[in-house]
Amino acid sequence: MKERVTQTDIARAAGVHNTTVSLSLRNSRLIPLETRERIQSIARSLGYSPDPALRALAAYRNACRQQRRAETLVYLTRGDTRQGWRQSPVEGIYFTAAERRATELGFNFRHMWLDEPGMNPRRLDRMLAHEGIRCLLLAPHLPIGETLDTMDWSRLCAVRIGNSSLLAPDLNQVSTDVGAIVRLALRQVLLAGYQRPGLVLPRRTDELADRTWSAAFGAEQYRRNLPSLPVLLLPDSPVECSHALVSWHRLHRPDVVLGVSPLVRPLLRQSGFEVPASVAYVDLLLQDVLGTLAGVQGNHARIGELAVELLNAQLEKNQFGLPTVPTITSVAGRWCDGASLPSRRPATDEQPAAILPANLVA
Structure with a gap:
């Protein structure tokens, strides 16, 4: 069996001390950048790879050692x-x-x-x-x-x-993981028997997230062959928000609203929509896990x-x-059932068919 290349071998090839090699491989700024890069290059050429067991031992000892000065x-x-x-x-x-x-x-x-x-x-x-x-x-x-x-x-x-x-x-x-949250929510919405999901969120929220919310929703609409309801990006003004929501709902008739803000659920109520009587609701940033709202709870602590x-x-x-x-x-987040998304399917109904086009998988 071929012997493992050691730091001593690297030091000998580079003409430096073992300590210099050790610090260079740890990318320590105590060693000049040019020297670090040269030694790292020599290590690669020799086929050096650290011993995982020794690395784990070193990490354990460092964790147990009392630091003189905490960062x-x-x-x-x-x-x-x-x-x-x-x-x-x-x-x-x-x-x-x-x-x-x-x-x-x-x-x-x-x-x-x-x-x-x-x-x-x-x-x-x-x-x-x-x-x-x-x-x-x-x-x-x-x-x-x-x-x-x-x-x-x-x-x-x-x-x-x-x-x-x-x-x-x-x-x-x-x-x-915005994409995973949107995919999970839409899967549950479709399983519950809804066919016209629409996404509502503040414009600023989508912009700060590099438009990942609206992009993920649009991708899933296409992937699952859903009606192309446009995303409603709420303006900053509360009065304009209510007007925009009512107009959007009247024009596109969503049967379930997916919201990305604690503002969306109260806005529905203020605009005259009773949940779930008028429209079902799914919270994509769910905080209430008491069963009142359905949605995806993000693992924010993690x-x-x-x-x-x-x-x-x-x-x-x-x-x-x-x-x-x-x-x-x-x-990723986890799905939580809630009263805001009542099932539209009979208890004996089978899994929905043709949720995806034939050439796509869940």
Whole structure:
């Protein structure tokens, strides 16, 4: 059996000390970039691969070892007030889960508000550098491309939370799997006997998510050969919202509304639609799991935890700055039955036929 290439072999080939090889393979910035790249290239040419068992042992020992100085992880938010973002239940869950997981991993967890009086991206950048803070979690509501372009990302280890792939800088992110949520919801809607589903959400919500909600819904309409009801993107004005909803419903006659906002369900009521008597309703960001509403409950706590775990993994690998190829970790949700989507099928009815065109599968 061919012997495993060791770091000693790499050190001998590169003409450097074993410690230099070890630090270079961990991408440590204690070693000049040119030297790191040269040693990593030599390691690849020799066929070096780390021993998974030894790596697991090292990770375990590092986790058990008491750190002399804990890293500080900053959770960055913005808004009209310091705690205004907590009005969104989902964002509160993200924050709480991230704080809990960060504490478990040994971080000092700290909230910073970008819109604090006197604060701006350049001052934030200086504060982080002065305090030696290298770890940053960006909350989902941040209009990142508009505010943080001027920061020095090369010394930061950062991760984004939420669906906002359109906005720069391109950091690794953890977010809801919008496509999976829409597919799951429409599958349940069709199984319940509905035939004309329509999607309603605030225009701003779709824009911040890089239009993934409307795109996913349109793709499923085509894939399942459903009536092409246009997505209703609600305007900012509450009065205009109600008028738009009534006009849209009158013109397109959906038998079930899929909503992507806590505003949609009350808006239906305010506009004169009784759920489910007038129209059935499915909440794609379900918070109420008491059986009143049907919908998909996102695993928001897991998203917050995974964001911290991803950041911690980047830190351990010395991956600072903007990634060359940004990644998106998508987290699926789970279906919850509810009274807002009563079945239209007799109890003895079989599974619906021809939900999909013949050349497609579920």
